[in-house]
Amino acid sequence: MSVSETTPPVDQKKDNAGSLAMxxxxxxxxxxxxxxxxxxxxxxxxxxQTNTEERIRxxxxxxxxxxxxxxxxxxxxxxxxxxxxxxxxGYDASxxxxxxxxxxxxxxxxxxxxxxxxxxxxxxxxxxxTKVLLCKETPGLGDKIKTDEHFQKxxxxxxxPLDDSRQHLLYPLKLVKAGAGGGPGQIEAISGATISSTAxxxxxxxxxxxxxxxxxxxxxxxxxxxx
Amino acid sequence: xxxxxxxxxIGSSPxxxxxxxxxxxxxxxxxxxxxVAAFAVWSFGLSALLLLLTTTAACVATEHTACLxxxxxxxxxxxxxxVTGLILGLTLPPSTPLWMAVLGSIxxxxxxxxxxxGLGYNCFNPALxxxxxxxxxxxxxxxxxxxxxxxxxxxSLLPTTLTFPFLRAxxxxxxxxxxxxxxxGGVDGWSGATPLSMWKFAEVPxxxxxxxxxxxxxxxxxxxxxxxxxxxxxxxxxARNMMNWRIPAGMLxxxxxxxxxxxxxxxxxxxxxxxMLFSGGLMFGALFMASDMVASPMTSAxxxxxxxxxxxxxVIIRIFGALPEGVMFAIxxxxxxxxxxxxxTQPRTYGLVRQKRxxxx
Amino acid sequence: MSMEKKGPSSWDVFFAGFWRDNPVFVMLLGTCPTxxxxxxVINCFAMGVSTLxxxxxxxxxxxxxxxxxxxxxxxxxxxxxxxxxxxxxxYLIQSISLDLYDSLGAFIQLIVVNCxxxxxxxxxxxxxGVMRSVLDAIGMGIGFTIALLCLGVVREVLGNGTLLMNTxxxxxxxxxxxxxxxxxxxxxxxxxVLGVELLFFNWWRKRKEARALAQAKA
Numbered sequence: 001m002s003v004s005e006t007t008p009p010v011d012q013k014k015d016n017a018g019s020l021a022m023x024x025x026x027x028x029x030x031x032x033x034x035x036x037x038x039x040x041x042x043x044x045x046x047x048x049q050t051n052t053e054e055r056i057r058x059x060x061x062x063x064x065x066x067x068x069x070x071x072x073x074x075x076x077x078x079x080x081x082x083x084x085x086x087x088x089x090g091y092d093a094s095x096x097x098x099x100x101x102x103x104x105x106x107x108x109x110x111x112x113x114x115x116x117x118x119x120x121x122x123x124x125x126x127x128x129x130t131k132v133l134l135c136k137e138t139p140g141l142g143d144k145i146k147t148d149e150h151f152q153k154x155x156x157x158x159x160x161p162l163d164d165s166r167q168h169l170l171y172p173l174k175l176v177k178a179g180a181g182g183g184p185g186q187i188e189a190i191s192g193a194t195i196s197s198t199a200x201x202x203x204x205x206x207x208x209x210x211x212x213x214x215x216x217x218x219x220x221x222x223x224x225x226x227x
Numbered sequence: 228x229x230x231x232x233x234x235x236x237i238g239s240s241p242x243x244x245x246x247x248x249x250x251x252x253x254x255x256x257x258x259x260x261x262x263v264a265a266f267a268v269w270s271f272g273l274s275a276l277l278l279l280l281t282t283t284a285a286c287v288a289t290e291h292t293a294c295l296x297x298x299x300x301x302x303x304x305x306x307x308x309x310v311t312g313l314i315l316g317l318t319l320p321p322s323t324p325l326w327m328a329v330l331g332s333i334x335x336x337x338x339x340x341x342x343x344x345g346l347g348y349n350c351f352n353p354a355l356x357x358x359x360x361x362x363x364x365x366x367x368x369x370x371x372x373x374x375x376x377x378x379x380x381x382x383s384l385l386p387t388t389l390t391f392p393f394l395r396a397x398x399x400x401x402x403x404x405x406x407x408x409x410x411x412g413g414v415d416g417w418s419g420a421t422p423l424s425m426w427k428f429a430e431v432p433x434x435x436x437x438x439x440x441x442x443x444x445x446x447x448x449x450x451x452x453x454x455x456x457x458x459x460x461x462x463x464x465x466a467r468n469m470m471n472w473r474i475p476a477g478m479l480x481x482x483x484x485x486x487x488x489x490x491x492x493x494x495x496x497x498x499x500x501x502x503m504l505f506s507g508g509l510m511f512g513a514l515f516m517a518s519d520m521v522a523s524p525m526t527s528a529x530x531x532x533x534x535x536x537x538x539x540x541x542v543i544i545r546i547f548g549a550l551p552e553g554v555m556f557a558i559x560x561x562x563x564x565x566x567x568x569x570x571x572t573q574p575r576t577y578g579l580v581r582q583k584r585x586x587x588x
Numbered sequence: 589m590s591m592e593k594k595g596p597s598s599w600d601v602f603f604a605g606f607w608r609d610n611p612v613f614v615m616l617l618g619t620c621p622t623x624x625x626x627x628x629v630i631n632c633f634a635m636g637v638s639t640l641x642x643x644x645x646x647x648x649x650x651x652x653x654x655x656x657x658x659x660x661x662x663x664x665x666x667x668x669x670x671x672x673x674x675x676x677x678x679y680l681i682q683s684i685s686l687d688l689y690d691s692l693g694a695f696i697q698l699i700v701v702n703c704x705x706x707x708x709x710x711x712x713x714x715x716x717g718v719m720r721s722v723l724d725a726i727g728m729g730i731g732f733t734i735a736l737l738c739l740g741v742v743r744e745v746l747g748n749g750t751l752l753m754n755t756x757x758x759x760x761x762x763x764x765x766x767x768x769x770x771x772x773x774x775x776x777x778x779x780x781v782l783g784v785e786l787l788f789f790n791w792w793r794k795r796k797e798a799r800a801l802a803q804a805k806a
Contacts, residue, residue, distance in 0.1 A: 033672035047683035364771035
């Protein structure tokens, strides 16, 4: 691309170019850079948007067994009314409600933020799997939360019943050392990746305690929306 | 005022001084480590013996090879590398696979000592650098502990000791082995924890009794358990004027004061200062590792600051860190700041006015 | 390019970055990304290619503008140009693959402050024509990628026992019983490997120079 037209010629041999010349040069460069950036932003925006949506959609369909349609809901809990809680509901082809995928976020990972979705079947009070969406953990160490089979198994069929008040979990999630688990609500850590495991469980704990009661509150709404 | 009582003796040169050479001191340090090593073998058996022999041999071999590569006469006869090897072996858990011990020896001696020019140029304690490398490289085998006085420890090796090089240490087999051995002695349970990790990671902090800590019938690294023996051996070196007593004194004082302050604030959460001093590697670190002559400051005031600093950092890491033990990293940090301490505590030259800036070397 | 001073041939300019003036092993520039992203081969590759792209594009623009930028504001101008292309790379990678984007983390944005790019803009692109600047940028970019891979291969093989992990072409080298050296994946491993490789390359260079000297004398 040709930029020289927009840039006033300045005698480079003159070391003390006037302030005006400097301002003009910087202004012109910033102008060109702005144009370039907005062009690229426009060009890639829809791709990035589809990428993000596609990632969430495929994850939701994967996490809620049997689902082919995904719908997004936003609820607010009374305890933290400022934070919107996104609930992705999964339906089969005839529109029957099957389950939901919920977001869990924790900032305490080794590389900062960890974001994951987990599938939850409200009628069975069960978590049926997780999928990590955003993970900046160290490759080969912390990012085992994505691949470690033993760790994934914790969440494959995790019973998370609510207590009688329907406001809290009967057994809040708890991280235990590898090989020491088995109790209700207990998650076994990956040995050697304690920080990342802790972050995952903290995110899940926060999310389950707030969103699971919410899902049960709005269960009727979720079931009707599919029809 | 009686000037006669303490006459000032002035002799003309040449002055004859007691000969105390580096090989001499290092030899005595190695000698003082032998009882500690013997206790380690007695409480952890054949595996500990093999571990100590391996680290010592590997350290000596590394130094010799490095001297050959650099085309210098070998320096293994000054005993310092033997001390390094013994200390490294004594700071590792008894079940450490031998190939890891060899790797740690090679790394510690070559990177910290040989590359910088040999004894006197190492800014860190080589044994501790090797230990730190292993701790970060292989966190699981290096935090797997074995109970002391296991039945059958003199007739068989722990299953992880002879792990094939570069393969994973089978900690599950080790746990089985320990359970069977303990059952044969009539003991059922074994938590796999050292006194420090029982305090830090148990849901309700548990404090091991002081007599057991002092006598050494606890789990831990091979050489750090018998506090009484470590103190005795250290006192021997201090009595022979081969160790600067201010370093361990400063370190123990620092750890005692800081952990005492925490203890007074909450006695159910924080262990007593005596527990802090007698548990883990603090005593061994104070007497045999922090006192490393090369990596510690050179002024008397600086040595106090250095010891005090290490003691406090140890307590801070133990209480707030991710790991239950912090002596190793505290001493390495102390090594790192010791040149700064030396230059900041330079004594004033007689007759000069103190200058208000750092003295340039 | 008639106003160009007589200098090294274009060929020389191109190959300088590979080895003789390798940005990492010889000039010791850009060590921050070198230490940070080299814990897996695929990260090295993505980082190398992104840096190459930014180098080439900013090299073109800066060498084109070199006669119009007043001396006092040259650094500011260079940084604006570089930051523009880094942001473009950032968008492009997001639109190609979100997984790759996540694994490179903050390091894409940090290409802005990679000294190699500003260094080449200041030392080469602002004094040479477009063609030569492009050649220099490609050479430097490839040299940087080679250096990253030199570290990345060692770190991934020792730290995880694999090559090309997190890609469909992952190869396990030592089987499932290999004990990974976690330290190699963590930041200290980057320092260790860079140190050892610098030692080796410097030793090699010294030996070569000594031999050349001996030959010249003989």
